Amino acid sequence: MSNVLLVRDLKVEFRVAEGVVKAVDGVTFRVPKGKTVALVGESGSGKSVISQAIMSILPKAAHITDGEILFFDPEKPGNFYDIAKLKPESREMREIRGGRITIIFQEPMTSLSPLHTIGNQISEALHLHHKKSKEEGLELTIDMLRLVGFPNPEAAVNTYPFELSGGLRQRAMIAMAMICHPALLIADEPTTALDVTIQAQILDLMQKLQQKLKMAILLITHDLGVVASMADEVVVMYHGKVMEQGTLEDIFTDPRHPYLKALLKAVPRFNMKEGERLTPIREITRDQDSKFLAQANPREVLSEDDKPILQVSNLTKVFSTRKTSLFGSKPAGTVKAVDQVTFFIKPGECLGLVGESGCGKTTLSKMILRAISATEGSVVYNDRGSDVDVLAMNNSELFDYRSKVQFIFQDPFSSLNPRMTVFDIISEPLVIHNIGTQKEREETVKELMNLVGLDVRFLRRYPHSFSGGQRQRIGIARALALKPDLLICDEPVSALDVSIQAQILNLLKDLQKELGLTYLFISHNLAVVDYIADRIAVMCQGRLVETAPKEVLFKNPIHPYTKRLLAAVPEPNPDHKLDFDHLVSEKASDPSQWEAPFTINDDTKPLMLDLGDGHFVRVHEGTSVKDLKS
């Protein structure tokens, strides 16, 4: 089989003020014609540098010191270019770049210019590499947009990126990369920033286009689930070196290298045994006999029929959009972000809240904290025996409440103030709530650092000197400082690499046990929720559609939306590839398109029906339990 790309003994160095960093150190691999090769590794393993070297868009500090990147253009048989030797601004290189080899980036939000229409940006690539008139260009652009699944391509050419959702922007990126019918597409973490359902659609689209246009794909990712569904061959990288490479089957069924084995063990899977732990690549070493643990005052793990710690009933949030005209602004319409949500959390349990972005999960969690006000409904918090109505609290009660309920944020980068030291960050809650003397606070902060497995010598450092996982641990330590009873974790691992994700998930699990915490764990990744949660609530467009204990939900999902979410999670197992044919299109997240008895529209208002065993599903009134279970 002929190759499109052959990378041989490639070495790339970064020459920076601190010295020379070998980002890529002797990497050899190939990309066969029409096939997909996955380049797998954690952040910092050098996989993106390889993609930049192939495109010849390396940053100034980077230099290719050795090796070759041979590109065999199938349109010019017998000919090949050594990209490593071509000058980045030479005519040949410019023709290859964007014409014969194209790239899709990770961040659909930032990789398109906000000032130009997507039609302009897509056709630019076409006009650069092919002589076409303006009209032909427009026509081809519209065709391409239709091909990548834009609902109304004629109108879409004139839209600006900020008017589109993340999924549509990524489709526009793909259209831009495909319009010149490249021989090789480099996809650099193309779906990492997207929801699982959108991810499945984008992956599906890439495969369809690959078959249609007969091109090769170099897929760069850290997600082994995506690899299992997409790749023909796999290259595993670690610290700039190739650890292992082979066909998909070999890699997954017979991993040889310890790094690869460790990587495979770090990914949460659906069929994990009861009590099985993920093994992170680097285990956090924690001080087991921390004084904080001894002082902690765990709530006794309570029996089954105990009162819930949090009872949310009919909670609703309506946002009104405004239209500004000449004569002031007036309400133009309303958006129900959260619609009559009712659930409870028992003390010591972990409730997983699952749904796509924009379904109202974060709004819901903010209402529980009363960071935003609710339109109607009630939140009752059971403060060790005494019920308090969260929505009716006055300021001093609210102040008190907030020491009992804490929040862990999604983005470990923006949730820590870059101008505060770690000590200031972790001790701030104590200062605000005026707990302890300066000396006692120092003591507490040190214990917290031990608790999350960070060295106390780091206390004087600033957040920028920590990795994403370490920052997230600082965020966890801050949330624990006030010894809360309830932690709300809003996608705490979705910004992290798989190996780090396993660390954080294990840490959260251990802390829950040791400190007797209760979690509300919000995520769009069902596999992650499956690993950590006891019960799962599925949310779509502001409503809960199904809640059940996790074993029940995974064994017997009833609601079509839940089924769709489950189907969209790529498993790191080549025998269970994503079934693209049965992935329902966008319709599945539109409640009015769900089949009876699940349909929700203006006429029907389905209710939560009790199926037994704590399994509830939103169906039309009068639906029989037996019909659903069959």
Next chain:
Amino acid sequence: MFSYFIQRLLVMIPTLLIVSILTFIIIQLPPGDYLSNQLQELKAQGESASAAAKITFLREQYSLDKPLIEQYAIWMGFWPGPNGFSGLLQGDWGHSFAYDLPVTEVLGDRMLLTFVINFSTILFIYIVAFPIGVYSATRQYSIGDYGFTLIGYLGLATPNFLLAMVLLYYANYYFGLSIGGLMDEKYLDQPWSWEKVKSVLDHMIIPVIVIGTSGTAAMIRRLRANLLDELQKQYVTTARAKGVPRLKTLVKYPIRMSLNPFIADIGNLLPDVISGSVIVSAVLSLPTAGPMLLEALRSQDQYLAGSFLMFLALLTVIGVFISDLLLAALDPRIRLTGGATK
């Protein structure tokens, strides 16, 4: 877009109204007025009652004997004065006591020249700052970048009038460019002719450079910082990955993005340049409006000062309006996301 346009226009009305009230109050803040000062002076010189009578007449003529609010209303043209409705709204800019002429006549040519000088200065700032800023950003930490940075700091730190005097001397010494004034003296009272225009242009070179240096230096720094930010952005890499040549990438994407502050500055530059040019105009004895404003404020020549300040305010408001429209035309995010609230 059209309603945005109308809205912006309508907003100008209350803005100007508030400015006019503030201007009037500030001018009236020092005790007395031009005529009472004049009277004091005359009395000190032992002048007879005839002068006092004339001043009383003037006081009535220009309604200085009325309460403040009424004076304001008459000046604006909301209220009938001794000559009926005749204020700013009716296009009557009032009367200058010091020159004993209508304000329009006093300002006339001076306003035109002020405008010409300031407009040229702004043009100079843009023409010089733009390429240097782009060069500095794309070749960050090169020798050229350091050089321009150094010159820029010098430009910011040197007082304008000092630079004016130095340049004045050397320009005359080496190039024979004339010193001071805005035209050769022989053209002073001549009607406009081609030669006169040429003389004006010759005389303008130094004032424009002097007034423009600090603005240019500040603009270079701002553009460089903006562009450096934009060059880091992912969409620049996307463009390069499409195979767009380097220069075209630069012009189409990051430079276009960093234009916004440039344009937003139009509104600010005008008053800046005018107030900054007062001292320079005094040093170079330019017949611009700056020194005259200073004199009018000092002698409490209230209608001259007031109308003048209003004119400046009008220029500023129009400048901001133009920059808003340009921004909306240039940046779809401003054009299309307006009116949405969180």
